[in-house]
Amino acid sequence: MKFSTSSELMLNQKHAEVMSPDKAFEVLQTQSGQSLFFSIGTDDVFYVTREVGNSVTGWEKVDLSSRLSSSHGGKTVAAKRFDISQNSATMAIDLILAITVDGEDFLHVSTGNPADLVDWSDGVEWTAMPWDGGNAPSPLTITNVYHLNIATSSGPVLTCFVEVLRNPGHGLELIDRYYLDFDGLPRWHKHALAIDFSASSVVTALGQRPGDFVSCIYSFGSVNGVEQMIACPRINAFRPGTAPSPARLSIPDGTTYIASCSDGSSSGNTNLFVAAPGGLYMFAPNNQKDFADPVLVLPSPVTDGVPLFAGVTRMAARVDPAKSRTVLWCRNAQGNLFYVSCPTGQEATQSAWSTPVPLYRGVEDFAFYLNVNHAYTVLFAQISGQQIVQLTQDPTTSVWSSRTINLPPTSVDKVVEFQSFTTQLTLEKEASDDENVLVGDTDVYFTSTSPVSIYINNEYYVLSPSVPIPTRPDASGAFTIIQATDSLAAVQYQARLTPSGAPLEINPLAKAFAKLEGITSGDDLADIQIPTGTNWSSTKPLLPSDANNSETRDALAQAVSNLLEAKSTLPSDGSVQDPQSTKLAPAARSLATPRVRTWGLSFNKDGLKYVEGDEASKSLSAKVSTSGDGLVRRAAVRNPITLLWGDFQEFVRDLLDGLEDMFLDFVDGAWKFVCEIGGQIYEAVLDCVNAVVGALEFIFDKVKVFFEDLIAWLGFLFNWDDIIRTQRVMKNLFKRYGENMVDSLDTAQDSISEMFESWEDKIAQWAGLPDPDNSQALGSFQSQKSSVGGASDPQCSWGSHHVKNGASASVSSVSNLGDSSGFGALLDGLKNMVESQADEVIGTVEQIKTDVIDQIQTLTPIEIVKRLVGISANLMLGVAKNVVVSVIEILKSIMQGVMNLLDATIEIPIISKIYKLVTGSNLSMLDLVCLVAAIPSTIIYKAIANKTPFPEGSATSSLMKASSIGSIRSQLAASPDVMERVVVTFNIAALVGSGVYVVLDQVQAANAIPVIGALSASSFLVFVAPAIAAAFAMPDTPTIRFNNAMTAIAVSKSFVDNVSPLRSNPLWTEAVGPGSETMINLLWTVPAITTIADVDGPHASDFVALGAALAAGLGGSLAFFDMKILAVSGPVKLVAELVAAGLNISYGALSLVYGSLLVLDL
Incomplete structure (x- = not known):
């Protein structure tokens, strides 16, 4: 087996809908690190939205609270407050939920839920916690709930507190607090507050102090503007009947929020963190007694003139046991979201903490966790004006990525659109492979350089470096891999045929880098035009006018060249440069020393200015002092802030307008990116490929070449005007062919009889066909597919990908063709004829399979002809001819309404919506299959011929408007060039047609869904497009007439198989259908054999065309294994189906090669 692969930066879509914003949310994770997003929706329902691998959208939203209605007399239940906790040892999840029913609040808990529940759709088991804490306030009004599961050496300790309004309706809204006893009675126990707190002001955290022996609750809040904070154990461990003694904790001025987390020890003790304008403060476990003062562990940086920790409105802390790291995320009053971290155990050391900078702005709420398997941050944020997004930081490269939470769609028109790196990976059989090794039955194992969420063949997976994920290609041998992106950064994949086999490295950025490498001077940039306009059919210069001057172009070109040189020294798989390699002595690094060690760019109103060497060093020296073997080590006046590249990239993204210059300096074997923002020097190491592309984005952004422009240049955009013209030409030709098809059936019997005249002479002629001296095996011809420009590109399979995956969700008014009544006797006769033979x-x-099919990759087309004819000539002349002629009468009657079916509208996810947007028209069944064919036909033809196949003009317009097959034939006969373009595009179409037909045919066989049957039959038109193109050819010869007859019979039978009453008639499906299919396909090879025998001095393309016809015919001949009378075992039948699918895919590839050779006149 071998792989072929191509990746593209392009717009893609998903049949899904984005999760709407919720009122409140928290997140946990499963043992495998997948997300569990708990929330109260705007509909007052408590949900869990779980990340689900091997699913279509990747997420499932489950209602957890509505079932509680049955416990409250069927009344409406409104979720009000919730909290969650997780056992760090077992990962079991505990839930506490306050609900409102008729204005009164109730409490329910659910404990010990396995995190990796296969199916949460049945919800969770809730236990009611009715009030039994004495005189209840009226109405009972719960203001908050708190839950904590503390891991200790003796086991987990579950703590739950509930706050209620002391006097509902009173203006101060003072609260009373209770803790819950899950095992005893009463369950509600008053937890006396030493000071009063207002419900709207209290901020609470749970934890444990040394010596308390029980968990405690930290409370910060105010009454009448007086702020106070206390720590109080849940109970008095020594005197349970006596109220516990609280500790009053001193707070810094301006305190707004607190958070706690484990100190990393097995004791279960917690650190308490406090956010105030002065910075981040901490109460260590041994500093939480009465009147304790906090320690300032991180002074607050100033951003936009405001201390970063001032006005923090939310803070969350976690300890990552895998990396022994303590992490805090904060949101301040300006909506800035930032984090700080330090090694666990060094929280009291200021120098141990990272420097916080705002990464995201306009954040309204957030929640996060640290992935249990790979120790990276998974963050969910509600950003102003947007949906909730999942943000993840690559644990290898530190680059941040963003994606929406895509839920199963509620209607066919729901579409999520996003930029992506889309990869087409095709698994292909080689001549040396064992005959029993089948593409469709082969597992491929995927890993990635870093953890990444992707879709493979429409299913959601999370790849990782360490666990190979097995999956199989679709029936056509293809994988479509989609990685959502909002930047040029991409995670690379590896594909293997065994879990530990040699990997194929898949770099989604490969084509983009190839384009960048073509920039060697400013003149190269001056020549670049990018698509623009409504349908991307116009162009504009890449550089805007105010930056399109020689100095800016030269500066950009030099910067691109330098950054590509830096990239060449970094790991090619996208991983991070080994820090040890940067510590070698300069002599040991001489081979990696760049030509230019220091260079920079200055940004001004006129564009860019590039500097390097001494000039760059002087400019940089004004900012920093020299030390080491490079320039940038420490600032002369103020220390530089060193950030991870990913953090630096997000921080600077919104500050580029204030960036006046930037420098790259080669220091100690690594490149450092240095810039000044707001009087502060920042630096980050370019230690991976994604950091290099991030630097490229910065530079182009500064000259107003934005991400969308980079996609238009480095990626791909569909030129819909060109594609729609091809589609409309194909549609009219298919339409006129379909109208003529029933008439063709009337003369088909005569054409067949005519071909079988002098049959013995033909057999003798075919047996003596010579093989040319330079003959090639069929596998060799097929391998030429990889050299056809664009053939493996994912944009060519965009339409087919969405048809394969959207067919089952499609909606159409298709109905059965014709009436099968009156055929009983004919069907019985045909059944007896087939079964008797x-x-x-x-x-x-079976002999064809053994002697031809199993060896087909190593045989030349002529060798295949000789073997096939030697085995099946008598069968063709006898039963095959008779069965096919008898089937014609059934096909003629049923096919009368075929055009109504092709004109029926269809709503198919994604494609219908985009087609309406592009054309303004609704999509018909024929529109759909022609669009799917037109996309690769247009793209590949343009790549081969360097022009569009059907340009605007009278010739194209005439083909679109021709009203009969006769007028089309006349028009094409008068213009050989146009005829060739029709033949070439129709042969290219067979490439995608074969893949779509094979997949839909298998889906239809398994499900028998009417709309899929209609799509499968309609796609067969594209599958046999090369034969249909031949139907427009002149002159009219016996071979062409026979080919036209067999094409009409094959197309008609495809519709009868899928959308006629016969598809549910056992006489047809178990005997006549598969038997006649074998006969039709064997006879259908005859025109191709006759053509090669009659050609004087055939070209290479003629042998490829013969090979394509033979592959298709041989694939169809295996249908006989479906006959019930043969009682073929399941495994044998499956092998036959997979072999047939493989032959059909070979036919598509050979048709493509034939079309390309025609263009090249070979």
């Missing part, structure tokens, strides 16, 4: 036929087919 079953032994002869199956013996012939």
Whole structure:
């Protein structure tokens, strides 16, 4: 087996809908690190939205609270407050939920839920916690709930507190607090507050102090503007009947928020963190007694003139046991979201903490966790004006990525659109492979350089470096891999045929880098035009006018060249440069020393200015002092802030307008990116490929070449005007062919009889066909597919990908064709005819499989002809001819309404919506299959011929408007060039047609869904497009007439198989259908054999065309294995289906090669 692969930066879509914003949310994770997003929706329902691998959208939203209605007399239940906790040892999840029913609040808990529940759709088991804490306030009004599961050496300790309004309706809204006893009675126990707190002001954290022996609750809040904070154990461990003694904790001026987390020890003790304008303060476990003062562990940086920790409105802390790291995330009053971290155990050391900078702005709420398997941050944020997004930081490169939470769609028109790196990976059989190794039955194992969420063949997976994920290609041997992106940064994949086999490295950025490498001077940039306009059919210069001057172009070109040089020294798989390699002595690094060690760019109103060497060093020296073997080590006046590249990139993204210059300096074997923002020097190491592309984005952004422009240049955009013209030409040709098809059936019997005249002479002629001296095996011809420009590109399979995956969700008014009544006797006769010859036929087919099909990759087309004719000539002349002629009468009657079916509208996810947007029209069944064919036909033809196949003009317009097959034939006969373009595009179409037909045919066989049947039959038109193109050819010869007859019979039978009443008739499906399919396909090879025998001095393209016809015919001949009378075992039948699918895919590839050779006149 071998792989072929191509990746593109392009717009893609998903049939899904984005999760709407919720009122409140928290997150946990499963043992495998997948997300569990708990929330109260705007509909007052408590949900869990779980990340689900091997699913279509990747997320599932489950209602957890509505079932409680049955416990309250069927009344409406409104979720009000919730909290969650997780056992760090078992990962079990505990939930506490306050609900409101008729104006009164109630409490329910659910404990010990396994995190990796396969299916949460049945919800969780709730236990009611009715009030039994004495005189209840009226109405009972719960203001908050708190839950904590503390891991200790003796086991987990579950703590739950509930706050209620002391006097509902009173203006101060003072609260009373209770703790819950899950095991005893009463369950509600008053937890006396030493000071009064207002419900709207209290901020609470749970934890444990040394010596308390029980968990405690930290409370910060105010009454009448007086702020106070206390720590109080849940109970008095020594005197349970006596109220516990609180500790009053001193707070810094301006305190707004607190958070706690484990100190990392097995004791279960917690650090308490306090956010105030002065910075981040901490109460260590041994500093939480009465009147304790906090320690300032991180002074607050100033951003936009405001201390970063001032006005913090939310703070969350976590300890990552895998990396022994303590992490805090904060949101301040300006909506800035930032984090700080330090090694666990060094929280009291100021120098141990990272420097916080705002990463995201306009954040309204957030929640996060640290992935249990790979120790990276998974953050959920509600950003102003946007949906909730999942943000993850690559644990390898530190680059941040963003994605929406895509839920299963509620209607066919729901579409999520996003930029992506889309990869087409095709698994192909080689001549040396064992005949029993089948593409469709082969596992491929995927890993990635870093953890990444992707879709493979429409299913959601999270890849990682360490665990190979097995999956199989679709029936056509293809994988479509989609990685959402909002930048040029991409995670690389690896594909293997065994879990530990040699990997194929898949770099989604490969084509983008190839384009960048073509920039060697400013003149190269001056020539670049990018698509623009409504349908991307116009162009504009890449550089805006105010930056399109020689100095800016030269500066950009030099910067691109330098950054690509830096990239060449970094790991090619996208991983981070080994820090040890940067510590070698300069002599040991001489081979990696760049030509220019220091260079920079200055940004001004006229564009860019590039500097390097001494000039750059002087400019940089004004900012920093020299030390080490490079320039940038420490600032002369103020220390530089060193950030991870990913953090630096997010921080600077919104500050580029204030960036006046930037420098790159080669220091100690690594490149450092240095810039000044707001009087502060920042630096980050370019230690991976994604950091290099991030620097490229910065530079282009500064000259107003934005991400969308980079996609238009480095990626791909569909030129819909060109594609729609091809689609409309194809549609009219298919339409006129379909109208003529029933008439063709009337003369088909005569055409067949005509071909079988002098049959013995033909057999003798074919047996003596010479192989040319330079003959090639069929596998060699097929391998030329990889050299056809664009053939492996994912944009070519965009339409087919969405048809394969959207067919089952499609909506159409299709109905059955024709009426099968009155065919009983004919069907019985055909059944008897086929079954009476079953032994002869199956013996012939099995011999064809053994002597031809199993060796087909190593045989030349002529060798295949000789073997096939030697095995099946008698069968063709006898039962095959008779069965096919008899089937014609059934096909003629049923096919009368075929055009109504092709004109029926269809709503298919994604494609219908985009087609309406592009054309303003609704999509018909024929529109759909022609669009799917037109996309690769247009793209590949343009790549081969360097022009669009059907440009605007009278010739194209005439083809679109021709009203009969006769007028089309006349028009094409008068213009050989246009005829060639029709033949070439129709042969290219067979490439995608074969893939779509094979997949839909298998789906239809398994499900028998009417709309899929209609799509499968309609896609067969594209599958046999090369034969249909031949129907427009002149002159009219016996071979062409026979080919036209067999094409009409094959197309008609495809519709009868899928959308006629016969598809549910056992006489047809178990005998006549598969038997006649074998006969039709064997006879259909005859025109191709006759053509090669009659050609004087055939070209290479003629042999490829013969090979394509033979592959298709041989694939169809295996249908005989479906006959019930043969009682073929399941495994044998499956092998036959997979082999047939492989031959059909080979036919598509060979048709493509034939089309490309025609363009090249070979």
